Amino acid sequence: MAAVEPILRPGFRPRRRGRRGYVRLRAMPIGDRLALGALALVTLLALLGPTLAPHDPLSAAGPANHPPSFTYPLGTDEVGRDMFSRVLTGLQSTWLAAFGVIAAGVLIGGGIGVIAGTLGGWADSVLMRVTDVFLALPPSILAIAVVTAIGPSLFHTLLAVAIFWWPYYARLVRAETRSLVVRPHMVAARLSGAGWWRRLFRHLLPGTFPTVIVAASLDISNLILLLAALSFLGLGAQAPAPELGSMTAAGLSSLLTSWWIPVMPALAIFVLSLVGNLSGDAIRDMVERG
Amino acid sequence: MSVADGHDGGGGTVGLAEPSPGRPAERGDVVAEAKGLDVFLTRDGREGHVLRGIDLEIRAGEIVSLVGESGSGKTMLAMSLLGLLPASASPRVEGKVNVAGVDMIGGDPARLEDVRRRRLGAVFQDPMSSLDPTMRVRGHLREVVDNDGDAIELLRAVGVPDPRRRLRAFPHELSGGLRQRVMIALAIAGEPSLIVADEPTTALDVTVQAQILDLLTRLCAEVGSSLLLVTHDLGVASQIAQRAIVLYGGRIAEEAPIDQLVRAPRHPYPAALLRSRLDIETDPSRPLPSLDGDPPNPGDLPPGCPFAPRCEFARPDCELAPPPLRPSAPDRSDACIRRDELDLRPAEVEVEPWTPPLVDRDHAALRADDLHVSVATGTLWRKHRVDILKGVDLRLDAGECVALVGESGSGKTTLINAVAHLVPASEGNLEVDDPAPQMVFQDAGASLTPWMSIRELIGERLRAGGVPRRERAERVAEVIAEVGLPPWVAAAKPSQLSGGQRQRVAIARAIAVPPRLLLCDEPTSALDVSVAAGILNLLGRLRRRLKLAVVFVTHDIAVARMVADRVAVMYLGRIVECGPAGRVIDAPVHPYTRALISAIPGSRGERIRADGPAPSLFDPPSGCAFHPRCPQAREGCAVRTPADQPESGSQQHWIDCVLAEDGSHDGRG
Numbered sequence: 001m002a003a004v005e006p007i008l009r010p011g012f013r014p015r016r017r018g019r020r021g022y023v024r025l026r027a028m029p030i031g032d033r034l035a036l037g038a039l040a041l042v043t044l045l046a047l048l049g050p051t052l053a054p055h056d057p058l059s060a061a062g063p064a065n066h067p068p069s070f071t072y073p074l075g076t077d078e079v080g081r082d083m084f085s086r087v088l089t090g091l092q093s094t095w096l097a098a099f100g101v102i103a104a105g106v107l108i109g110g111g112i113g114v115i116a117g118t119l120g121g122w123a124d125s126v127l128m129r130v131t132d133v134f135l136a137l138p139p140s141i142l143a144i145a146v147v148t149a150i151g152p153s154l155f156h157t158l159l160a161v162a163i164f165w166w167p168y169y170a171r172l173v174r175a176e177t178r179s180l181v182v183r184p185h186m187v188a189a190r191l192s193g194a195g196w197w198r199r200l201f202r203h204l205l206p207g208t209f210p211t212v213i214v215a216a217s218l219d220i221s222n223l224i225l226l227l228a229a230l231s232f233l234g235l236g237a238q239a240p241a242p243e244l245g246s247m248t249a250a251g252l253s254s255l256l257t258s259w260w261i262p263v264m265p266a267l268a269i270f271v272l273s274l275v276g277n278l279s280g281d282a283i284r285d286m287v288e289r290g
Numbered sequence: 291m292s293v294a295d296g297h298d299g300g301g302g303t304v305g306l307a308e309p310s311p312g313r314p315a316e317r318g319d320v321v322a323e324a325k326g327l328d329v330f331l332t333r334d335g336r337e338g339h340v341l342r343g344i345d346l347e348i349r350a351g352e353i354v355s356l357v358g359e360s361g362s363g364k365t366m367l368a369m370s371l372l373g374l375l376p377a378s379a380s381p382r383v384e385g386k387v388n389v390a391g392v393d394m395i396g397g398d399p400a401r402l403e404d405v406r407r408r409r410l411g412a413v414f415q416d417p418m419s420s421l422d423p424t425m426r427v428r429g430h431l432r433e434v435v436d437n438d439g440d441a442i443e444l445l446r447a448v449g450v451p452d453p454r455r456r457l458r459a460f461p462h463e464l465s466g467g468l469r470q471r472v473m474i475a476l477a478i479a480g481e482p483s484l485i486v487a488d489e490p491t492t493a494l495d496v497t498v499q500a501q502i503l504d505l506l507t508r509l510c511a512e513v514g515s516s517l518l519l520v521t522h523d524l525g526v527a528s529q530i531a532q533r534a535i536v537l538y539g540g541r542i543a544e545e546a547p548i549d550q551l552v553r554a555p556r557h558p559y560p561a562a563l564l565r566s567r568l569d570i571e572t573d574p575s576r577p578l579p580s581l582d583g584d585p586p587n588p589g590d591l592p593p594g595c596p597f598a599p600r601c602e603f604a605r606p607d608c609e610l611a612p613p614p615l616r617p618s619a620p621d622r623s624d625a626c627i628r629r630d631e632l633d634l635r636p637a638e639v640e641v642e643p644w645t646p647p648l649v650d651r652d653h654a655a656l657r658a659d660d661l662h663v664s665v666a667t668g669t670l671w672r673k674h675r676v677d678i679l680k681g682v683d684l685r686l687d688a689g690e691c692v693a694l695v696g697e698s699g700s701g702k703t704t705l706i707n708a709v710a711h712l713v714p715a716s717e718g719n720l721e722v723d724d725p726a727p728q729m730v731f732q733d734a735g736a737s738l739t740p741w742m743s744i745r746e747l748i749g750e751r752l753r754a755g756g757v758p759r760r761e762r763a764e765r766v767a768e769v770i771a772e773v774g775l776p777p778w779v780a781a782a783k784p785s786q787l788s789g790g791q792r793q794r795v796a797i798a799r800a801i802a803v804p805p806r807l808l809l810c811d812e813p814t815s816a817l818d819v820s821v822a823a824g825i826l827n828l829l830g831r832l833r834r835r836l837k838l839a840v841v842f843v844t845h846d847i848a849v850a851r852m853v854a855d856r857v858a859v860m861y862l863g864r865i866v867e868c869g870p871a872g873r874v875i876d877a878p879v880h881p882y883t884r885a886l887i888s889a890i891p892g893s894r895g896e897r898i899r900a901d902g903p904a905p906s907l908f909d910p911p912s913g914c915a916f917h918p919r920c921p922q923a924r925e926g927c928a929v930r931t932p933a934d935q936p937e938s939g940s941q942q943h944w945i946d947c948v949l950a951e952d953g954s955h956d957g958r959g
Contacts, residue, residue: 188737191710191729192747192799193754202750206741 032282039279042095042272049092053085057242061085065258075260077251083260086242087268093237094244095272097158098223102216104162109169110212116170117177118200128174131167139164140226147235154237157230161223172215176208210287218280221273228269244269320388321483321516322348322371327385329366329375337382338587340366342540344385345615348484353510353517355527355548357560358537359585359818360789367537368486368520370394372412373402390483411477411515413506415489417469421461427472428457434479444475449505466698467498474505481513488520495697495845500889503530522818524563528552533621536560539586539596542615544624554635557624559597561634566823570875570890574852576643577827581820584788595625603628647834647855649689655723655807655839656686656709662717663701663708678704680863681718683934688723688806691833691840693850693871695886696860702843705860706809709841723839725755727807728800732816734792738784744770745780748799755803769798773828790821797828804836811843826853847890851875856942859883862915869943880947881920914948922949 045052055061060080061072068075074083116127139161146160180186181204189203230236231245238246244265251261329341340363348354358364366375373394375381387394390409392401406412414420421430431441438457445453448471461469470490477485487506491499507530510517521527527534527548534551536544536559544557555561562581572578583600586592592599594609601608608627617623626632663679679701686692694702707713709722710729731737738747745766752762770779773794784792793813800808810829814822830853833840844850850857851871858868859880867880878884911918917927926948934944 184731184733184737185739187712188729188731188796188799189739189750191712191726192751193726194750195754198750202742202746203739 029285031278032285035275035278035282038275042091042275045088046092046095049088053082053088055082055085057081057086057089058240065254065261067258068260074264075258077261078254078258081240083264086247087244087265089242090244090247090265091268091272093154093242094224094227094269097154097227098220098276101158101162101165101223101227102219105165105169105219106212106216108162109166109171110173110208112166112170113173113175114177114200114205114208117174118181118204120178124174127170131170134164134167135171137164140229143226143230144233144235147230152235152238154231154241154243157227157236161226161230165223168219169212169215172211173208176211177204180204180207214280214284214287217283218277220276220280224269224273224276244272319350320347321350321352322346322389322518323387324367324370325386325388327367327370327387328383329363329370330382331366331376331379333379339591340540341370342612343615344540344542346535346542348516348518350483351511351514351516352533353507353519353531355519355521355531355534356537357521357524357527357534357563359522359563359820361585361587362537363540364520364522364537365488368488368518371484371518372406372410372486373397374406408480409483411480411482411485413470413473413477413485413487413490415492417466417473418461420473421469423461425460426457427459427461427464430472430476431457431479434476444479445472447509448472448475448478449501450475466494467502470494470498470502471505474502474509478509478513478515482515484516484518485510486518486520489522490519491526492521492523496847496886496889499526506530523567524552524560524819525567525569534560536563539591541596541612541625542623543597543626544622545615546622546624550622556618556622556629556632556634557597557626558601558603558632558634562600562602563820566820568819568823568826568848568852570848570851570887572848572852574871576641577830578823578852579641580823580827582824584790584821585818595627603632644830645834647689647691648837649687649855650837651687653688653723654685654721655688655690656684656727656841657721658682658684658705658709658718659720660718661705661708661715661720663704663713664716675716677716678863679708679715682863682865684858684865684868686807686839686841688839689833689837690856691842691854692856692858693842693844693854694858694860695844695847695850697845697886699862700860701863702860703811704863706811706841706843709807710809723806725803725805727809728805729809729811730793730796730800730813732812734789734796734813734816735784737796738792740784742783743780744782744784744787744795744798747795748780748802751799751802757803765802769802770795772801772832773798774824788821789817790824793817793825794828797825797832801832801836801838805838807839807841808833809841809843812845813842814849815844815846822849829853847875847887859886862910864915864946865944866916866946867944873943879943879949880945881922881949882916885919885921914946924948 058081061082062076062080064076064078064080066072066076066080072082072084074087076082077086112127112131116124142164143157143160146163147156150156186199186203189199194203227236228245228248231243232249234246234249236246237243247265248262248269251265254261255263324344324346327341327344328339330337331340332338344367346367356364356367369375370383370387371389371394373387375383383395390405392405394402394405427445428438428441431444435441435444441457442453445456450456450468450471456464456468461472464472485506490506491502494502503526506517519527519531524534531548534546534548535542536551536557538559543559544551544555546556551560552564555564565579566581568578581600586596586599592609594611595601595604595613598604598608605628613625613627615623615625618629661679661682662677664675664677666673667676682705684692684705694705696702704713706729708715708720710727748766748769749762752765757765766780767777770777775791775794775798779787779791779795784795787795813829814825817825826849829840832838840853842850842853854871856869857871857874858865859874859882860866861882867874867878867883874883875887878887911928913926913928913930914920914932917923920927930948932946932948934946936944
């Protein structure tokens with residue numbers, strides 16, 4: 001036998017090289033594929049919303065209280081503004097606000113979780129007890145308190161919710177970090193001379209991504225409902241700004257005379273949270289299948 | 291139930307050289323049979339043809355072994371017989387499987403459930419995952435017997451000491467060997483017609499392995515059930531089976547009485563498996579004849595003989611069509627088109643011997659004096675420290691290889707972790723030569739960061755070792771070739787590689803910047819025999835070329851003898867015997883070493899038993915830690931801690947035993 005034995009004959013290729021992404025998508029159930037498609041569509045609509053709107057969402061475009069028709073697909077409201085344009089614009093602020101708040105939660109919570117998980121010991125205990133205190137208080141009530149204190153506006157609402165949205169992610173990332181730091185690959189990285197920062201950013205953090213992405217995508221629908229509820233209560237964007245929650249609230253008085261005024265924005269909220277939830281499920285399935 | 295007590299008997303040990311005569315195969319009724327069995331499983335959206343045209347027959351009272359590397363389909367065949375193919379892989383089955391007269395494929399699920407309960411028993415590799423962790427042993431047993439009396443009787447039959455107390459234990463409170471005994475108790479309880487045991491001893495220490503195999507054989511004989519033993523190790527198979535079926539790529543490669551198969555295989559695959567297998571007799575002075583390459587993915591086999599790409603005898607016509615299984619004698623058949631021209635009997639293989647390692651006696655790569663390592667345990671209020679290492683002395687010269695052997699819990703891994711400065715020493719002195727030692731882990735897959743490419747993993751080591759950026763790519767390619775991997779591996783992620791390839795990558799990373807000292811923690815114990823042989827050869831070659839000192843942790847004495855210049859035997863945190871590999875293994879002196887070595891399948895001489903489980907580190911026995919299990923223990927052993935004694939005046943061979951102090955051991959050295 002020669003000194004250097006080749007393990008594989010020339011020409012042998014590994015099994016799934018370069019095909020993983022394709023196989024994953026093809027193996028995905030049709031429902032999951034539809035959910036992800038809907039997610040992409042809603043995001044696109046949210047980004048393009050105002051440009052697609054046929055009319056100015058803030059000024060009258062036709063007769064007041066006009067039922068859904070060919071010219072006004074979702075009808076017009078009590079001052080004659082086009083509901084379709086208002087819902088599209090509202091979609092943008094709600095959808096992007098949800099993403100923004102979640103991103104803030106993931107960043108703050110992830111940071112705290114990673115610090116607690118890697119340092120361990122008393123730092124872990126202190127950070128996690130603080131997290132527990134925040135977790136014990138319901139974010140919606142706290143957000144209401146903060147917004148009433150600093151004055152209602154969409155930005156203030158988002159700020160208030162973002163402040164209280166991180167504890168969940170801190171817990172999640174901390175748990176994930178704890179299980180990753182004891183894995184042999186972290187020891188191996190240390191022995192091969194990788195520094196602390198490199199171990200953190202290359203060997204540890206990427207391992208928390210799948211869990212966080214899944215949690216965040218499932219969280220979107222919660223957040224949309226909460227933001228809609230807050231603006232329904234008058235704590236979000238102020239009239240006449242097109243915001244799905246406040247539109248539903250404002251239109252409620254016309255429910256019996258012109259049903260489309262409150263129902264259309266409410267339906268949009270329903271669709272958004274449904275898409276968020278289903279695509280979250282789809283992403284979880286995808287990650288679990290690996 | 292009339293089953294003998296678990297601790298008696300246990301006749302001579304039988305090994306490869308002299309296969310078991312076994313009981314004459316009773317030509318009884320057919321208990322289980324498969325006819326033209328094809329199984330397709332779907333994974334990642336792709337359907338794989340994992341079993342192809344399997345014909346199999348197991349008769350009453352017969353012990354049949356199913357042998358093959360991982361991916362050969364052996365577990366799936368066992369699962370087909372049990373009617374337990376994984377539903378998540380949406381199995382599609384063609385052909386017939388009959389067990390105890392019941393169709394296991396098309397049968398009514400309730401009926402199958404009933405057959406499994408009454409006529410079949412199963413023992414799996416990992417008893418912890420087969421037992422319900424929330425259920426006490428009694429709960430498990432009461433599913434198969436009616437009263438506690440019978441349950442105790444069963445536990446006694448499988449050799450569980452103090453069965454009355456164990457009934458109340460949860461699975462996690464039992465040692466691995468005891469858990470496996472409980473599994474066996476569950477399997478034999480219904481006096482089944484067939485027991486399927488899938489790698490029942492792979493996860494266990496050698497001393498325990500031998501006991502479990504003995505137990506299975508005797509119980510099957512007494513209960514009158516047949517046994518299907520699934521294993522990757524022909525050595526284990528040859529110990530107890532009468533007949534072996536060798537699977538490769540989902541097909542039967544050869545089927546023969548085990549003694550004939552071991553003496554004169556007719557298919558090149560079992561022949562290669564037998565050659566690459568190492569045992570206590572293997573010549574350590576030359577590389578092992580390894581079987582190169584990996585088993586094929588059952589999903590896409592080559593068009594011809596599945597073994598052809600790895601077969602040294604392959605001819606062009608081997609690659610045309612899969613060879614059919616043809617009988618060559620009344621009880622033998624094989625699937626090789628060249629069988630009549632080949633002589634595959636084990637013979638002296640021409641392998642160039644190793645050059646002797648360059649040991650530099652003047653430079654110590656590692657020096658540990660009276661090394662202690664302790665861990666804190668207990669609650670926040672009542673903390674106390676427990677010593678895992680209790681005064682270890684070890685010196686390793688540059689270029690030398692020492693094997694650390696011992697059962698699990700003996701402190702082998704803690705010792706190399708201390709050497710790598712992964713755990714702090716609580717007492718004693720430790721000097722390790724620069725540059726810092728590198729380590730190769732047991733689970734190569736877990737030691738490679740899953741989302742990083744091999745190029746990045748090795749490059750990281752080069753960066754830390756001070757290799758300039760522009761030279762790294764070239765060096766990565768160099769070490770990948772050095773460990774015998776093809777160049778495309780650089781771009782791959784760990785999950786795209788096989789177990790053997792991953793271990794090679796881990797070794798490549800460790801030697802990318804050559805250290806003075808390499809620490810290996812059971813690097814081959816998770817690998818198939820044929821793949822492990824390749825890794826051992828690689829390590830042997832690298833350590834000679836790079837003049838590495840190596841500490842090699844293993845629980846496998848045969849491996850230790852193969853790779854090491856010296857062997858250190860550990861027991862409960864101490865080195866109890868240390869000396870040249872040949873002397874310690876061929877003429878052990880310490881009673882523990884002797885028990886360890888006599889438990890190896892294939893070892894000659896009397897069987898010395900170390901009865902009972904290894905004691906706990908948290909509650910170590912007084913005096914000599916081995917005295918409760920020692921067949922030669924005397925009064926003083928419970929009181930005095932033995933000190934290192936040179937064996938027969940040799941300065942290189944040390945024993946930690948009072949027997950050596952007064953020279954009263956029946957030294958065979």
